[in-house]
Amino acid sequence: MLRIDKLTKRFGEKIAVDSATLDIDKPCMIGIIGRSGAGKSTLxxxxxxxxxxSGGRILFDGREVTGLKGRDRRAWQSDCAMIFQQFNLVPRMDVVSNVLHGTLNRRNAMATLFNLYPMDDIHKAIDILDRLGIAEHAAKRAEALSGGQQQRVAIARALMQDPKIILADEPIASLDPMNAQTVMEALRRIHEEDGRTVIANLHTLDTARRYCDRVVGMRDGRIVFDGLPEQLTTGVAREIYGAGEEFSEAATSTEIETLEKTDARRAAIPAE
Structure with missing residues (x-):
């Protein structure tokens, strides 16, 4: 379905992504892990x-999308929706209007200028918000919501595009553990219930193991691991992150239970 073939990105002398190759032959949820600067966001x-x-190809259902321009490129961006770490909402705009922005690629300039939306689209936006558990906030300004709620609004906006693929760039990096789990559970349900491929950049190994069908590890722009969650051992993680024996998964955990146990252990250590 999706083939990434020797994809490369250079910024001057720096190679951010180095000949990355992946084949995704059926809808799945993929977590991409690696330290900051590994090339995950650029990919x-x-x-x-x-x-x-800068080189290589992206193919979807046999069609090359690497060189698409203009209307074809915008159509691809609707099929391959993006969710960002910082939500990218319009803070002073109400929630439902932010969600409706997911339809901008298929609306004419006049309708966009006067902020006019078909009633069917408005109903669809509210239904998506209801599915994500935040329909009661539809009339509020986006800035009035918590970080986790704003990220769910961003997910709803992506779903308004009816995409085949959802890309999530560090979707929980700025969230507390409770909201992080809520957002990851929402992305997992979207994959399972809709049959959409979800590819998420993640910093934490426990999150990748718990929610993803497949884990890809990047280091210095290259893909150095591609396997099942259970194959992501501590030893493999050390290789991906370029870390030694001091590497601790607990330090990067987003699981509430793990954090509580870590806090309890720290509390039990007497102060010097």
Missing amino acids: LRMLNRLEDA
């Missing part, structure tokens, strides 16, 4: 065509 931005590749 997703190339997939969404926010960045042009």
Whole structure:
């Protein structure tokens, strides 16, 4: 379904993504892990065509999308929706209007200028918000919501595009553990119930193991691991992150239970 073939991105002398190759032959949920600067965000931005590749190809259902321009490129960005770490909402605009922005690629300029939406689209937006558990906030300004709620609004906006693929760039990096779990559970349900492929950049191994069918590890722009969650051992993680024996998964955990146990252990250590 989706093939990434030797995809490369250079910024001057720096190679951000180095000949990345992945084959995704059926809808699944994939977690991409690696330290900051490993090339994860650049890879997703190339997939969404926010960045042009320096080399290699992206193919979807046999069609090359690497060189799409204009209307074809915008159509691909609707099929391959992007969710960002910082939500990218319009803070002073109400929630339902933010969700309706997911239809901008298929609306004419006049309708966009006067903020006019078909009633069917408004009903669809509210239904999506209801599915994500935040329909009661539809009339509120986006800035009045918590971070986790805003991220669910961003997910709803992506779903308004009716995409085949959802790309999530560090969707829980700025969230507390409770909201992080809520957002990841929402993305997992979207994959399972809708049959959409979800590709998410993640910092934490426990999140990748719990929610993803497949885990990809990147280091220095290259894909150095591609396997099942249970194959992501501590030893493999050390290789991906370039870490030694001091590497601790607990330090990066987003699981509430793990954090509580870690806090309890710290509390039990007497102060010097």
